[in-house]
Amino acid sequence: MPGPSPAKKTLDKGKGKKKAQDSTQSQDYVPPPPPMPGDEAFAMPIREVVKPDNQLRLSDVELNEEVAKMLTANNPAAPKNIVRFNMKDKVFKLEPMVEQTVVHYATDGWLLHKSSDEAKRQMDMEKMEQEASARFQADIDRASHEHKEHGDVEPPDDSRQLRNQFNFSERAAQTLNYPLRDRETFTEPPPTATVSGVCTQWEIYDEYMKDLERQRLDEAAKARGGKKHSAAQHGSNAARTNEHVPTLQSPALLHSLGTLDRMVNQNMFEEVAMDFKYWDDASDAFRPGEGSLLPLWKFQSDKSKRRQVTSICWNPLYDDMFAVGYGSYEFLKQASGLINIYSLKNPSHPEYTFHTESGVMSVHFHPEYANLLAVGCYDGTVLVYDVRLRKDEPIYTASVRTGKHNDPVWQVVWQVDEAQKALQFVSISSDGNVNLWTLTKSELIPECLMKLRVVKAGETSDEDPTASGPAGGCCMDFCKMAGQDSIYLVGTEEGAIHRCSKAYSSQYLSTYVAHHLAVYAVNWNHVHPNMFLSASADWTIKLWDVRDPKHPVMNFDLNDSIGDVAWAPYSATVFAAVTDDGRVHVFDLAQSKLLPMCSQKVVKKAKLTKLVFNPKQPIVLVGDDKGAVTSLKLSPNLRITSKPEKGQRFEDLECAKLDAVVEVARKSDADLAKRS
Amino acid sequence: MVDVAAVDETFKRLQSHKGVLGIIVINADGIAIRTTFDNDLTVQYAALVSHFTVKARSAVKKLDGDNDLKFLRIRSKKHEIMIAPEFEKSHEYYLVVVQDPSRDS
Numbered sequence: 175m176p177g178p179s180p181a182k183k184t185l186d187k188g189k190g191k192k193k194a195q196d197s198t199q200s201q202d203y204v205p206p207p208p209p210m211p212g213d214e215a216f217a218m219p220i221r222e223v224v225k226p227d228n229q230l231r232l233s234d235v236e237l238n239e240e241v242a243k244m245l246t247a248n249n250p251a252a253p254k255n256i257v258r259f260n261m262k263d264k265v266f267k268l269e270p271m272v273e274q275t276v277v278h279y280a281t282d283g284w285l286l287h288k289s290s291d292e293a294k295r296q297m298d299m300e301k302m303e304q305e306a307s308a309r310f311q312a313d314i315d316r317a318s319h320e321h322k323e324h325g326d327v328e329p330p331d332d333s334r335q336l337r338n339q340f341n342f343s344e345r346a347a348q349t350l351n352y353p354l355r356d357r358e359t360f361t362e363p364p365p366t367a368t369v370s371g372v373c374t375q376w377e378i379y380d381e382y383m384k385d386l387e388r389q390r391l392d393e394a395a396k397a398r399g400g401k402k403h404s405a406a407q408h409g410s411n412a413a414r415t416n417e418h419v420p421t422l423q424s425p426a427l428l429h430s431l432g433t434l435d436r437m438v439n440q441n442m443f444e445e446v447a448m449d450f451k452y453w454d455d456a457s458d459a460f461r462p463g464e465g466s467l468l469p470l471w472k473f474q475s476d477k478s479k480r481r482q483v484t485s486i487c488w489n490p491l492y493d494d495m496f497a498v499g500y501g502s503y504e505f506l507k508q509a510s511g512l513i514n515i516y517s518l519k520n521p522s523h524p525e526y527t528f529h530t531e532s533g534v535m536s537v538h539f540h541p542e543y544a545n546l547l548a549v550g551c552y553d554g555t556v557l558v559y560d561v562r563l564r565k566d567e568p569i570y571t572a573s574v575r576t577g578k579h580n581d582p583v584w585q586v587v588w589q590v591d592e593a594q595k596a597l598q599f600v601s602i603s604s605d606g607n608v609n610l611w612t613l614t615k616s617e618l619i620p621e622c623l624m625k626l627r628v629v630k631a632g633e634t635s636d637e638d639p640t641a642s643g644p645a646g647g648c649c650m651d652f653c654k655m656a657g658q659d660s661i662y663l664v665g666t667e668e669g670a671i672h673r674c675s676k677a678y679s680s681q682y683l684s685t686y687v688a689h690h691l692a693v694y695a696v697n698w699n700h701v702h703p704n705m706f707l708s709a710s711a712d713w714t715i716k717l718w719d720v721r722d723p724k725h726p727v728m729n730f731d732l733n734d735s736i737g738d739v740a741w742a743p744y745s746a747t748v749f750a751a752v753t754d755d756g757r758v759h760v761f762d763l764a765q766s767k768l769l770p771m772c773s774q775k776v777v778k779k780a781k782l783t784k785l786v787f788n789p790k791q792p793i794v795l796v797g798d799d800k801g802a803v804t805s806l807k808l809s810p811n812l813r814i815t816s817k818p819e820k821g822q823r824f825e826d827l828e829c830a831k832l833d834a835v836v837e838v839a840r841k842s843d844a845d846l847a848k849r850s
Numbered sequence: 851m852v853d854v855a856a857v858d859e860t861f862k863r864l865q866s867h868k869g870v871l872g873i874i875v876i877n878a879d880g881i882a883i884r885t886t887f888d889n890d891l892t893v894q895y896a897a898l899v900s901h902f903t904v905k906a907r908s909a910v911k912k913l914d915g916d917n918d919l920k921f922l923r924i925r926s927k928k929h930e931i932m933i934a935p936e937f938e939k940s941h942e943y944y945l946v947v948v949q950d951p952s953r954d955s
Contacts (some may be wrong), residue, residue, distance in 0.1 A: 427941070438864060
């Protein structure tokens with residue numbers, strides 16, 4: 175093979191080698207066509223012929239000169255001086271034969287010579303493949319033919335011939351399975367024991383607390399030293415005595431229940447409570463001389479329904495608490511008695527309930543020991559309850575043995591005796607006795623203050639009252655003035671009122687021939703020392719001056735039997751009365767001397783029996799003969815009271831108010847007497 | 851100790867009040883020992899109320915160490931939940947009454 179010719183060296187770029195060669199040969203440079211603006215993409219690539227600096231520059235003559243070249247079989251690059259060590263001659267000898275062949279390019283061809291061995295083998299293989307294929311095709315044809323003839327002939331097994339890659343052959347190999355053998359060994363079982371127990375969370379908790387306590391005590395004992403060790407143990411003993419109380423029996427739970435009961439009631443009677451606290455009848459401002467009563471809660475229980483309210487008494491300690499006595503005024507319809515103690519906070523259920531054998535006629539709370547409740551019964555017994563004990567039995571009972579009244583006890587009144595520390599109360603009964611009961615350690619000891627006797631109209635009081643027959647007491651009231659608390663008034667069934675003193679048991683201080691029928695209530699004025707009211711079944715209320723037993727100061731006819739009358743605690747001129755037709759009448763003598771400020775029917779189909787003012791709140795309670803107690807709020811016109819300025823006393827102002835009323839009444843009476 | 855009958859009677863009375871939906875007594879462990887709700891509601895109330903009460907008490911106590919929680923009233927849109935807790939160790943409990951104050955019967 176000839177070596178490369180060094181005749182011409184051109185450096186070409188890109189395609190068009192021949193053209194470049196031509197241009198080089200002709201030594202003229204053809205500039206590329208100027209690029210057309212906007213079609214650079216389609217412009218022909220720029221061709222440039224660059225001659226290297228060291229290129230031999232030949233003139234045209236030189237270029238045209240013919241250069242003869244000889245091709246030889248000798249490789250000019252082959253070495254000519256190779257020497258090799260000749261083992262035979264043991265000298266270096268020149269190698270005469272040098273490889274002259276230079277391989278410039280070599281490639282294996284794919285053409286075979288037909289007569290070569292390789293070609294023969296290949297032809298044999300092709301021949302075998304064709305035969306196998308033809309055989310298989312024949313099989314398939316025959317099988318499909320046969321299949322058409324007998325459907326159950328299996329298709330020929332084509333697993334040997336892999337027609338395509340989706341043909342698989344399954345191969346299984348059976349290996350030797352070793353037979354299973356059991357090999358057992360027995361050991362001694364470990365010893366077991368069953369331990370069981372039941373433990374509540376409580377017990378765990380208690381134990382923890384005990385442990386804590388013990389640790390604490392131990393530490394305390396360490397800190398204090400061994401000396402006080404015994405004291406610490408004593409402490410732990412004391413702690414242990416604080417025994418566990420079941421939750422459902424704890425008094426605290428009962429207390430909580432009571433509180434929640436009140437809360438629920440508060441929600442139930444929310445509007446009423448709001449009225450009680452904040453509502454005032456605004457229309458009162460436009461109608462002086464008139465007032466109204468707003469019914470609030472109604473207190474009633476299943477047990478009280480068939481009984482009559484015979485007495486109501488506010489608790490002196492708690493403004494919202496009052497006791498109600500239930501019994502019967504009718505001789506033929508007597509039943510067991512009942513006392514309910516209600517709170518305004520829980521109108522639906524009494525806080526305390528006590529049962530008595532006989533109908534309750536009168537109740538009274540002790541003004542200082544507010545838990546003591548004196549009770550008078552229809553059969554003449556008097557009882558004392560301790561409300562706090564919550565036990566349905568009295569702490570004191572006046573029995574036949576110790577002496578009791580023989581007829582209904584219409585009123586009981588506690589005595590507050592400064593000198594004597596013993597607890598005492600006074601009772602009045604239809605049998606004509608006024609008894610003073612003293613509470614000793616074990617029993618009630620009676621002392622007769624007065625035996626009431628009938629005094630005929632016109633008789634003077636200084637005659638011996640024992641001369642005539644006994645009179646039945648109906649009601650009584652002690653003077654509310656300081657220093658005169660031994661003076662009391664007694665109203666009788668015969669209509670007379672007697673002024674008596676605890677100091678003298680034999681004589682009346684004075685006798686007022688007041689009414690034609692039984693006197694149901696007498697009531698001293700709260701402020702004025704000399705004025706009192708009496709109410710009677712003969713439809714009248716009379717205002718009396720203590721010093722004038724002959725004539726009442728004023729008369730009020732209410733057209734029905736009057737159950738009760740009471741002065742208001744906040745004013746000397748306001749009083750209220752209840753009548754059998756279910757009306758409550760409220761008078762304010764300072765505003766109207768003749769007509770009631772308010773005469774309102776508060777119950778349907780029931781007789782009102784009792785009325786009491788709350789000592790602080792502007793409400794009254796009225797009881798009826800159907801066993802219900804209704805609370806009523808007094809409108810602003812019904813509770814006008816004098817506002818003392820500096821240097822004035824409230825009592826003086828109120829007394830003056832009442833005195834003025836009495837003055838006018840006396841004058842008109844005198845005028846009437848003159849005319850007649 | 852008080853008579854269980856007295857407690858029972860008060861329970862019945864409370865339950866009969868109008869609008870009262872139920873009463874639960876929960877002990878210190880948050881387990882209802884007495885209830886008028888069904889089981890699911892009871893468990894829910896017991897868990898939530900006891901946590902809430904303890905939380906409320908801790909708030910009160912943190913404000914003033916000598917102070918303690920006496921009662922809790924939660925007025926919600928639908929109900930009023932009243933809680934009377936007792937933290938005395940020997941008989942710790944929470945008494946819960948749920949009332950619907952707007953209900954008429």
